[in-house]
Amino acid sequence: MGRHSCCLKQKLRKGLWSPEEDEKLFNHITRFGVGCWSSVPKQAGLQRCGKSCRLRWINYLRPDLKRGMFSQQEEDLIISLHEVLGNRWAQIAAQLPGRTDNEIKNFWNSCLKKKLLKQGIDPTTHKLLTEAYLKEENKITETTVPSMQIPSITSHGSAFLITDSSYYDDNGLTEASREIFTSKQALDPLFCYDFQSGYNLPMSNYHTTLKPCDQSQFGLNSSYGFTSMPSLTNSDHANVSVTEFSDNNSASKINSFFMNDQVKESNSSNSSNMSTIYPSQMRSTMMENSNAGFCWDGSEKDIDPLFQFQVNAIKSEDYGTSSWEEGQLQTHNSIEDFNSYPLTSLSEDLTEANFDVFHHI
DNA sequence: AACTTTATCAACCGCCACGAT
DNA sequence: TATCGTGGCGGTTGATAAAGT
Numbered sequence: 001m002g003r004h005s006c007c008l009k010q011k012l013r014k015g016l017w018s019p020e021e022d023e024k025l026f027n028h029i030t031r032f033g034v035g036c037w038s039s040v041p042k043q044a045g046l047q048r049c050g051k052s053c054r055l056r057w058i059n060y061l062r063p064d065l066k067r068g069m070f071s072q073q074e075e076d077l078i079i080s081l082h083e084v085l086g087n088r089w090a091q092i093a094a095q096l097p098g099r100t101d102n103e104i105k106n107f108w109n110s111c112l113k114k115k116l117l118k119q120g121i122d123p124t125t126h127k128l129l130t131e132a133y134l135k136e137e138n139k140i141t142e143t144t145v146p147s148m149q150i151p152s153i154t155s156h157g158s159a160f161l162i163t164d165s166s167y168y169d170d171n172g173l174t175e176a177s178r179e180i181f182t183s184k185q186a187l188d189p190l191f192c193y194d195f196q197s198g199y200n201l202p203m204s205n206y207h208t209t210l211k212p213c214d215q216s217q218f219g220l221n222s223s224y225g226f227t228s229m230p231s232l233t234n235s236d237h238a239n240v241s242v243t244e245f246s247d248n249n250s251a252s253k254i255n256s257f258f259m260n261d262q263v264k265e266s267n268s269s270n271s272s273n274m275s276t277i278y279p280s281q282m283r284s285t286m287m288e289n290s291n292a293g294f295c296w297d298g299s300e301k302d303i304d305p306l307f308q309f310q311v312n313a314i315k316s317e318d319y320g321t322s323s324w325e326e327g328q329l330q331t332h333n334s335i336e337d338f339n340s341y342p343l344t345s346l347s348e349d350l351t352e353a354n355f356d357v358f359h360h361i
Numbered sequence: 362a363a364c365t366t367t368a369t370c371a372a373c374c375g376c377c378a379c380g381a382t
Numbered sequence: 383t384a385t386c387g388t389g390g391c392g393g394t395t396g397a398t399a400a401a402g403t
Contacts, residue, residue, distance in 0.1 A: 016371070016397080038388065054389075055372070090391060101391075106370050109393095 013047040017056055021046055025053055026061050059100045066098025070107055078104055079112060083126040 013021075028044035034057070037050035046053060070078070074096055081092045089101035089108075096104065113123040120129050 014373075036388080050388080051390095052372075059371075087392065102371075105392075110369055 011047065012049050021048070022056070022061060025056060029057060059102050064098055065100070074099070075112065078108065082108065
């Protein structure tokens, strides 16, 4: 109990990992897979504790990590999931393939929280901040929320109904969709809208609609959608979030949002520049094996390599007991064997067990 | 150009759960 | 049952970069 024993040992390196250390760890895991983390440092020739190695692997070296900025889809999914799950970052990350809990946590704390606050939404409760609160905030920050407009809302159970029709215009909303967006509980986390069938789905159907490792998870053939939160990017202005559903062509916008092609990786910003970080041999290993379905920069467009990796991961379930399950090291001749590693974010799916939380609400 | 403030994110810390003994 | 070793998780810190003055 208490402090991890390996952390008590002296002479262990701390702080940022050097490229050499990364290479050692990467090569070791590539060759032997993940067995017992506490033995990894010794076997890999690293002056680190096992925990540190595990963290480095999971958060940075893992081949299936998606790089770059969060897409709008991911952003909205995080918000929706946070609304239901709270700060259970690991569970949230399990629904975002290629993203780590640490990454999502950082993104939330540094970015999403502020965006929600800007829109007058309490990032903890996901409810509209009270007018009194906003006034108090304005006193403190003066110009943080310069022209906040709050629609009239009425309490309805634990959520709110938007009653101010002036926040809705006629563009782009059919009668049916208007009905949906104007009468639904604005911030109800247990509310889904099925864009294909046009039916409202309670969140309890979520796990049956959204299949793990399904290509439609973020793109084609998507048959689910969170509607409880707006697109932050599109409504990053002063107006309150609930108005998002009412602005022009909301319905089609949200529809296309979920029906869109693959996640649009933001152009550019690959946060890790392999050419500067990794030794050439290591890079070539990574690139050689890119056909195995691993995604380093998330920039491939033709077929989502991450998806391919997931398919491999599913297939691997048929292989019976994997090396890591047996708790012993086995030689991995190819990086393709990563599909037998315990990659939480990929192996965890939307089974009832994982979404048990929905049943408790 | 120099300095300060703010934002970002990798990594650490401490706790908990669980299996083995 | 108690203890130990380990993996996993969430909160927090600190280094660095970017932006502002």
